Each structure stands twice: as C-alpha cells, then as structure tokens.
Amino acid sequence: MQVSCLFLFWVHLFLLNFAFPSLSHPLLTPNNITLYGDAFFRNNGISLTQETTCLPSSSPANIGRALYAYPFRFLDLKNKTTASFSCRFSFSIIPNPLCPFGDGIVFLITSNADAFSFSNGYIGLPQRDLNSQDSFFAVEFDTSFNPSVGDINGNHIGIDVNTVVSFASVDVVSKGVDLKSGKKITAWIEYRDSAKLIQIWVSYSSTKPPSPALVAQIDLATQFKEYMHVGFSASNGQGSAMHTVDRWRFKTFRTYRPSVNPIDAIEEGYCFMCSPEDSSTNSPQIYRPHKRSFKMGNMAVALGCLTISVVFVIAIIAVICFFAVRKKRGVGRRGKRIQTRVQMNNVPTRLSLAEIKSATMGFHRNRIVGEGASAVVYKGSLPSAGAVAVKRFDQSNKECGRNPFTTEFATMMGCLKHKNLVQIQGWCCEGSELILVYEYLPNGSLDKLLHKNSDSVIFLSWSLRLNIVLGVASALTYLHEECARQIIHRDVKTCNIMLDDEFNAKLGDFGLAEVYEHSCASREATIPAGTIGYLAPEYVYCGVPTVKTDVYSFGVVVLEVATGKRPVAEDGTVLVDWVWDLWVRRKLIEAADCSLSGRYDVLEMERMLKVGLCCVHPNHEKRPTVKEAARILRGETSLPLLPSMRPTVTIRSNLLADSEDILNIGGDHSPSGDDAGWLTPKSHFSKA
CATH class of the missing domain: 2.60.120.200 (Jelly Rolls)
Known part of the structure; x- marks a missing residue:
C-alpha cells in the first residue's frame, strides 16, 4: 500500500513539473x-x-x-x-x-x-x-x-x-x-x-x-x-x-x-x-489547452500515440520510483536533511532583543555613535557579524505622519544592494522596540570629518574628497535609474554619508525615502521633509519630491566638500548663495577649502564647484542628472555652462492653497531677511 501511494505521488510530481499541456x-x-x-x-x-x-x-x-x-x-x-x-x-x-x-x-x-x-x-x-x-x-x-x-x-x-x-x-x-x-x-x-x-x-x-x-x-x-x-x-x-x-x-x-x-x-x-x-465548455476541467484544428484521422493517430506514450512513460517512472524509494529509505533522514537544506546567504536576519542588548551593553550611552530626530545609533558587536551599527528608533517620533522605521525597513529590504549604500544586516521588532542593524563603518560620517565634529585628526585630502563625491553619485544613480523601483532619498546630506575603513562613501538613512514605479507620471504634494540648507526651492514650496530634488541636495554636498563650509553657517550665511556670489564676481576658486592649503588640482576644484552650482540651479529643469554630474566630475564630458548672473525662477506653491503668492527664487528677487537662503519655515525642519 505504501509503495502504491509513493508511486502515485511521484507520478503526480512528474506530471506537475514536466506534464503535457493537456x-x-x-x-x-x-x-x-x-x-x-x-x-x-x-x-x-x-x-x-x-x-x-x-x-x-x-x-x-x-x-x-x-x-x-x-x-x-x-x-x-x-x-x-x-x-x-x-x-x-x-x-x-x-x-x-x-x-x-x-x-x-x-x-x-x-x-x-x-x-x-x-x-x-x-x-x-x-x-x-x-x-x-x-x-x-x-x-x-x-x-x-x-x-x-x-x-x-x-x-x-x-x-x-x-x-x-x-x-x-x-x-x-x-x-x-x-x-x-x-x-x-x-x-x-x-x-x-x-x-x-x-x-x-x-x-x-x-x-x-x-x-x-x-x-x-x-x-x-x-x-x-x-x-x-x-x-x-x-x-x-x-x-x-x-x-x-x-x-x-x-x-x-x-x-x-x-x-x-x-x-x-x-x-x-x-x-x-x-x-x-x-473553460470553453461546462465540463469539469481545471485546464483546457489552446484550441487546435486537426483532421479526424490525424486526431485519432495523435490520440493513440499520446496514450501509448503516456502509458510507456508512467511505466518507466513506476520502475524508477520504486527503486528510488528503496534507496532513499536506506540513506535515512540525515541524508535527506543535507540534500534539502538551503542556506540563507546575504539575507538580513531577525535578531532577538536579548541579542541586541548584549551587543550594545544594554544600550549603554558610551556606545552611542550618532543621534538623529527619529533614532539613536549604537556601536555593537555580534558573534556572527562582528562590529555593527545598531539603529534604535523612537516610536513616538513620526516625521510628516510616517513611521521612519517602517519606511527605512521596507526600502532597505527591497532592492538596495550597492557598494555605495550602507548594507542592512538584521532587524529586531520585539515588544516596543524597533531596531535595524547595519554594517559598522569605522570612519563615521562625512560631516564629522569634514567639519571636525569629533576628536579625529584625520584630514580629508583632495583625492579622498573627489572619490567620496563620486561614490555618493554612484549610489544616487543606482537609486534613481538602476534599481527596480525608483527611489528618491529626500535627505541627502553629509551626516548621512558614511565612510568605510578605506574612506569609500556609503549613503544611508532611508527614513524619509519615497519609492516610485519608473513609469509613475504624477506624484502628490506632501509636507516637505529634510534638512535646512539641502532642500530644493521647488520642493519646499510645491511639496513634490523628484530626482531633481535629490540632485539639488547632492549639489549642496558637492559644494560642502569643496569649500569645507556648512550649508548654513552659524552667522546665517547660506553656502549656495555665497558660492553663487563668488561666481558672479569671477572669483570662484576662492571658494576652495582653505584647510587644503592649495593642495589640490585647480582644474578639478573648479570643475567640482561648477558641478555643484549646476546641480543647485534654481530651475530644476536646468539641473543635470546625478549620472551626468558624475561624468563631468570624472572629466568624461565638458564643463557645464553657467549663466554670468545668478538665475531666477518663478514658483507657485501647491501646499499653500489659500495663498496666491508667486515666489521669485534667486537673483535680486530672493526673499529678504535672515531667512533668505533657507527657503523654508525654520520650524518644519531640523538643522542636524
């Protein structure tokens, strides 16, 4: 009886995987x-x-x-x-x-x-x-x-x-x-x-x-x-x-x-x-093959051959399966487990809260390596992965009505496998804790090294800076053009760019990311989210993120790396405005970071500054793609043509429904006062 059941089972599997269409x-x-x-x-x-x-x-x-x-x-x-x-x-x-x-x-x-x-x-x-x-x-x-x-x-x-x-x-x-x-x-x-x-x-x-x-x-x-x-x-x-x-x-x-x-x-x-x-008839069939025309004689021959073939195949399978079953019984359970076990390679794993606490010494404050609006990052150590960065989310904090953990988890687990993106290694969702575990990058954030926010004595040479900018460009090109779904990061800034032990750039923090189908033609306006100084003017006033809003943020990063200055200085000076002013006065090279002491290629420095200005053009249609910007930086194509005067662009707000104001961005018609370069209400965003 057992042999008969096994025989029927193996015949079913054969037909299921290799059956005739009928x-x-x-x-x-x-x-x-x-x-x-x-x-x-x-x-x-x-x-x-x-x-x-x-x-x-x-x-x-x-x-x-x-x-x-x-x-x-x-x-x-x-x-x-x-x-x-x-x-x-x-x-x-x-x-x-x-x-x-x-x-x-x-x-x-x-x-x-x-x-x-x-x-x-x-x-x-x-x-x-x-x-x-x-x-x-x-x-x-x-x-x-x-x-x-x-x-x-x-x-x-x-x-x-x-x-x-x-x-x-x-x-x-x-x-x-x-x-x-x-x-x-x-x-x-x-x-x-x-x-x-x-x-x-x-x-x-x-x-x-x-x-x-x-x-x-x-x-x-x-x-x-x-x-x-x-x-x-x-x-x-x-x-x-x-x-x-x-x-x-x-x-x-x-x-x-x-x-x-x-x-x-x-x-x-x-x-x-x-x-x-x-089905074309009411007969109780699960699958009906495509209709074909046969002459009656040919149909009879075909059916006869098919019947003989099926019987012959089933007979052969019966013999094979009978001996296969006997042999399989002799191998035993251990052999079966070895044969069917499939290892999970390169897939993030779920971790217990006990493992996370052990890795971070109970979330000890001495283990903190970074703090943001929605999460605290700890340095940890796991037996299976070595040093890791443990990102612990604050569930009470939601930006623009969204849960940063959910957004980041869904985005990172989707398709983000790229050498210039921080790689997720695991997660924990237990009780009230929401935690993501990433690879640990020993040189920390670009922000800390560029602006000396730590005790580090590491100096970023010109060659390192150029390589970092190209790494960020590679990551954004992947997100915008090469991933299965288009991803807009929405928070590109130096403190979200991490550096590995060889100072290669890795873009992280996808808590604000938006994911779209490449064919998506229209996108809804939302309350803008991000960091002051990095936000494109049309995004601030229209609330619709696009790849060009990421290009603007990338342009600010490029200028920040070249000049060594923050997007918005403590005295309120806006980096983009300052560099545009130097360009208008034909003194662009004076924007170079003085800490480099002239140890840079002048042509490469000018190229980087011009690429930065091209990316922060007030008119988003004039900005290049990140891929095009990277080609210019590598000297593979000609330098961008910039206007002799800072350009202006007119933007109508989609978010302020009760307002009929039309805003002139750039040139002599920029908003006046202390907030001229911020282009956004201070209360909506974090300077961090």
Missing part, C-alpha cells in the same frame, strides 16, 4: 486541496475563515488555511536551478458590519504546512524561532494595522520572507483597489528567477493592469527548500470577515524561451479552481 484536474475537491483550521469548501471555492461575532480579547484568532495537496518542486539541487512561478487568483474579503475587519489574507509558499501562529495580525503565518529550519514566502493582503510588525496602514499589500514584518509594502488604495470594499479582487503574482524579481498586480477586473502595484528584488533560491507547499492563509484576529478564494491558477517553470514573454506563461498554468468562464 493535463487537467477535477474541480476543487478534497482530493487536491487540504484544509486547515476554520477553512471550508463553499460554492466551488474556499472560505478560509468563518464569519463570527466580534471576538473578545481572550479568544484565539479565527485562522484558516488551504494548501494544494502535493508540494511543488522549486529547487533542482542537482542542476542548481530555481523555478520561476506565476499565479493568478480571485478573492473577496466580506466584512461583518458590526465588527472591525479581520487580519487579511495571504498567498503562501511554505516548507512546513503545519506551522501556524495564533497571534493577532499574523494572518496565520508561521512564527519562526531563531533555530527553525522552516522557511516561507508570502504576499499579504492586509486589512489590519499593526505597528509592532511594521504595517504601513490597515489596507496594504506586503511581501514577507520568514517573518510577518514585510520587507516591501504598498498602500493598495493608492493603486485604485480597496481590500475592504467587499468586492471580488483579482491578483497576479509573478517571480522571475533570472532577474530575482517579484511583481504583484491587483484589479477589480479580470484584465491585468499595465503596471504592477508592487515590485521588489529578492533571491528566493536562498529561501526555498527543494519542495514547498503552495496555497492561502487568512485570520480574523479580533475582527470578523469572510476571506474567500474562488479562482486560482499556478505555474512553475524552469526556463524561458526568448520568443515568449514569461509573464504570459500564466495562461499555461494549472488551474485548481475555475469558474465556467475559464
């Missing part, structure tokens, strides 16, 4: 779907939770899960390849009007089908401990707001890997879909292993939108076991809602044909739950 399955039945918890079959679909009365705080969460009965093969250990996959499903979250919403629903790929968490807000996902060998990947459609796990709001999509803290998330309402509407929603989830890219679309219709709602880079080869279970999970927590799934297609595939768009391969997948519109 493979079909029966409609949703207990034969191919396994239900857990409160899930039940309902109208040819699944209800993962049951509508209940509002649960008292002491009641366990109402949790349900539905997984396909057989695991999918995601890793080929012999050939060291990872499967890509595509998935489409329709779901509804139907609320109980008398109760708050439940936790939400997730699409789940897990190595352990029996691992659950009964904590509210966990949506039934596994709650792993540090010693767990299990792994999971999930896309959550979250309808509850739980700040302790980094939720951005109570209506978002998030991507989770081995933790309920999403490393990438998006407000789904901003994408035109409300998870709490009670309407049927269709979701598409696609992973391309060749690009290490996950993409997610959502829509009320069955037509996939042109642009994904969420995109993130991740290498699932480091997360998946050889075989993983696939399905859905949902929970109600302290609320109540019906979480239903009524249509589902899923497909894994090994390689792409260049002539075929891999995204379209979803239409070739196996459909485990279908409505009549998915």
Whole structure:
C-alpha cells in the first residue's frame, strides 16, 4: 500500500513539473486541496475563515488555511536551478458590519504546512524561532494595522520572507483597489528567477493592469527548500470577515524561451479552481489547452500515440520510483536533511532583543555613535557579524505622519544592494522596540570629518574628497535609474554619508525615502521633509519630491566638500548663495577649502564647484542628472555652462492653497531677511 501511494505521488510530481499541456484536474475537491483550521469548501471555492461575532480579547484568532495537496518542486539541487512561478487568483474579503475587519489574507509558499501562529495580525503565518529550519514566502493582503510588525496602514499589500514584518509594502488604495470594499479582487503574482524579481498586480477586473502595484528584488533560491507547499492563509484576529478564494491558477517553470514573454506563461498554468468562464465548455476541467484544428484521422493517430506514450512513460517512472524509494529509505533522514537544506546567504536576519542588548551593553550611552530626530545609533558587536551599527528608533517620533522605521525597513529590504549604500544586516521588532542593524563603518560620517565634529585628526585630502563625491553619485544613480523601483532619498546630506575603513562613501538613512514605479507620471504634494540648507526651492514650496530634488541636495554636498563650509553657517550665511556670489564676481576658486592649503588640482576644484552650482540651479529643469554630474566630475564630458548672473525662477506653491503668492527664487528677487537662503519655515525642519 505504501509503495502504491509513493508511486502515485511521484507520478503526480512528474506530471506537475514536466506534464503535457493537456493535463487537467477535477474541480476543487478534497482530493487536491487540504484544509486547515476554520477553512471550508463553499460554492466551488474556499472560505478560509468563518464569519463570527466580534471576538473578545481572550479568544484565539479565527485562522484558516488551504494548501494544494502535493508540494511543488522549486529547487533542482542537482542542476542548481530555481523555478520561476506565476499565479493568478480571485478573492473577496466580506466584512461583518458590526465588527472591525479581520487580519487579511495571504498567498503562501511554505516548507512546513503545519506551522501556524495564533497571534493577532499574523494572518496565520508561521512564527519562526531563531533555530527553525522552516522557511516561507508570502504576499499579504492586509486589512489590519499593526505597528509592532511594521504595517504601513490597515489596507496594504506586503511581501514577507520568514517573518510577518514585510520587507516591501504598498498602500493598495493608492493603486485604485480597496481590500475592504467587499468586492471580488483579482491578483497576479509573478517571480522571475533570472532577474530575482517579484511583481504583484491587483484589479477589480479580470484584465491585468499595465503596471504592477508592487515590485521588489529578492533571491528566493536562498529561501526555498527543494519542495514547498503552495496555497492561502487568512485570520480574523479580533475582527470578523469572510476571506474567500474562488479562482486560482499556478505555474512553475524552469526556463524561458526568448520568443515568449514569461509573464504570459500564466495562461499555461494549472488551474485548481475555475469558474465556467475559464473553460470553453461546462465540463469539469481545471485546464483546457489552446484550441487546435486537426483532421479526424490525424486526431485519432495523435490520440493513440499520446496514450501509448503516456502509458510507456508512467511505466518507466513506476520502475524508477520504486527503486528510488528503496534507496532513499536506506540513506535515512540525515541524508535527506543535507540534500534539502538551503542556506540563507546575504539575507538580513531577525535578531532577538536579548541579542541586541548584549551587543550594545544594554544600550549603554558610551556606545552611542550618532543621534538623529527619529533614532539613536549604537556601536555593537555580534558573534556572527562582528562590529555593527545598531539603529534604535523612537516610536513616538513620526516625521510628516510616517513611521521612519517602517519606511527605512521596507526600502532597505527591497532592492538596495550597492557598494555605495550602507548594507542592512538584521532587524529586531520585539515588544516596543524597533531596531535595524547595519554594517559598522569605522570612519563615521562625512560631516564629522569634514567639519571636525569629533576628536579625529584625520584630514580629508583632495583625492579622498573627489572619490567620496563620486561614490555618493554612484549610489544616487543606482537609486534613481538602476534599481527596480525608483527611489528618491529626500535627505541627502553629509551626516548621512558614511565612510568605510578605506574612506569609500556609503549613503544611508532611508527614513524619509519615497519609492516610485519608473513609469509613475504624477506624484502628490506632501509636507516637505529634510534638512535646512539641502532642500530644493521647488520642493519646499510645491511639496513634490523628484530626482531633481535629490540632485539639488547632492549639489549642496558637492559644494560642502569643496569649500569645507556648512550649508548654513552659524552667522546665517547660506553656502549656495555665497558660492553663487563668488561666481558672479569671477572669483570662484576662492571658494576652495582653505584647510587644503592649495593642495589640490585647480582644474578639478573648479570643475567640482561648477558641478555643484549646476546641480543647485534654481530651475530644476536646468539641473543635470546625478549620472551626468558624475561624468563631468570624472572629466568624461565638458564643463557645464553657467549663466554670468545668478538665475531666477518663478514658483507657485501647491501646499499653500489659500495663498496666491508667486515666489521669485534667486537673483535680486530672493526673499529678504535672515531667512533668505533657507527657503523654508525654520520650524518644519531640523538643522542636524
């Protein structure tokens, strides 16, 4: 009996991964779907939770899960390849009007089908401990707001890997879909292993939108076991809602044909739950192949050959599997564990609060290496990573209504792998503590060395300064043009530029970052956030961040490095205004840092100062991209042409709705008084 079951299992796996296109399955039945918890079959679909009365705080969460009965093969250990996959499903979250919403629903790929968490807000996902060998990947459609796990709001999509803290998330309402509407929603989830890219679309219709709602880079080869279970999970927590799934297609595939768009391969997948519109007839088939025209004689021959081929293949597989099973039993459990274990390389890990406290001597003040508006940074030491920088967030501090921890965590866990970006190594979300752990950079911030804010006797030579500026340019070029999603840093300044042991620049602190799709044409105005002296005038008065606002901040950094002066001096002198004045008086070289004592290349110094002025041009359309600025700095293209007089530009405020004032920025029409160069109300920003 055991041999027969194993035989059927291996035949199923063969057909599932290498089947002919005409493979079909029966409609949703207990034969191919396994239900857990409160899930039940309902109208040819699944209800993962049951509508209940509002649960008292002491009641366990109402949790349900539905997984396909057989695991999918995601890793080929012999050939060291990872499967890509595509998935489409329709779901509804139907609320109980008398109760708050439940936790939400997730699409789940897990190595352990029996691992659950009964904590509210966990949506039934596994709650792993540090010693767990299990792994999971999930896309959550979250309808509850739980700040302790980094939720951005109570209506978002998030991507989770081995933790309920999403490393990438998006407000789904901003994408035109409300998870709490009670309407049927269709979701598409696609992973391309060749690009290490996950993409997610959502829509009320069955037509996939042109642009994904969420995109993130991740290498699932480091997360998946050889075989993983696939399905859905949902929970109600302290609320109540019906979480239903009524249509589902899923497909894994090994390689792409260049002539075929891999995204379209979803239409070739196996459909485990279908409505009549998915099939050309009412026959209970899960998948129907593309229609083809055959003459009756050819069809008979084809069917006969196909039948013989299938029988022959199954017979061979039966023999192979019989001996393989016997051999596998002889190897034992130890061999199986060695074969299927996949190490997590280069992936930040979750740390316990006890580990963090041990690393920082209980957050001892002597360990503090930096303090900001939203966090304190400690130097720590972990056995697995050596020296680290531990960033402890103040949850009571929110800038412009956002949680800096959530923003920074989601951004850093997305796609930020670049030599000139500070690399995250771990995080801790335990109790009231929100902590990120980064690589430790021994030479500290550029601000401290440039302005002698510490006891360090290190002198930044001209060659080091030029290399630092080029490193920052490389980081910003990556964020603006090369990352899967465009990232606007919004807080480029010298104290957020860290230096490693060889004085290479690494840009950090993404607590104010904004993430956009590259195709995004319009962006909403917000209250400007950042640091005085680094903010572009159009951003201050219009409130819309763009790559050119980062270019302006970069230009201020360039001038700061070349001159050794702060963006706003203690006497109120504004660096940008001062350098423009020297340019107008044909004395630009006098802006060079006097501490260099003339030990610099005059042509390189002039080039850097001109690049800085070009980047802080009052008219954002006249500014170069950071990539173009870097080429000028390296002497790969001609110097920018600057006007003989400081240019002016007219800006109308988008934020001050009741004001009709038009502001003239630059030239002789600049705002007068002590705040002329600040270009922003002092009370909104920090000078730090």
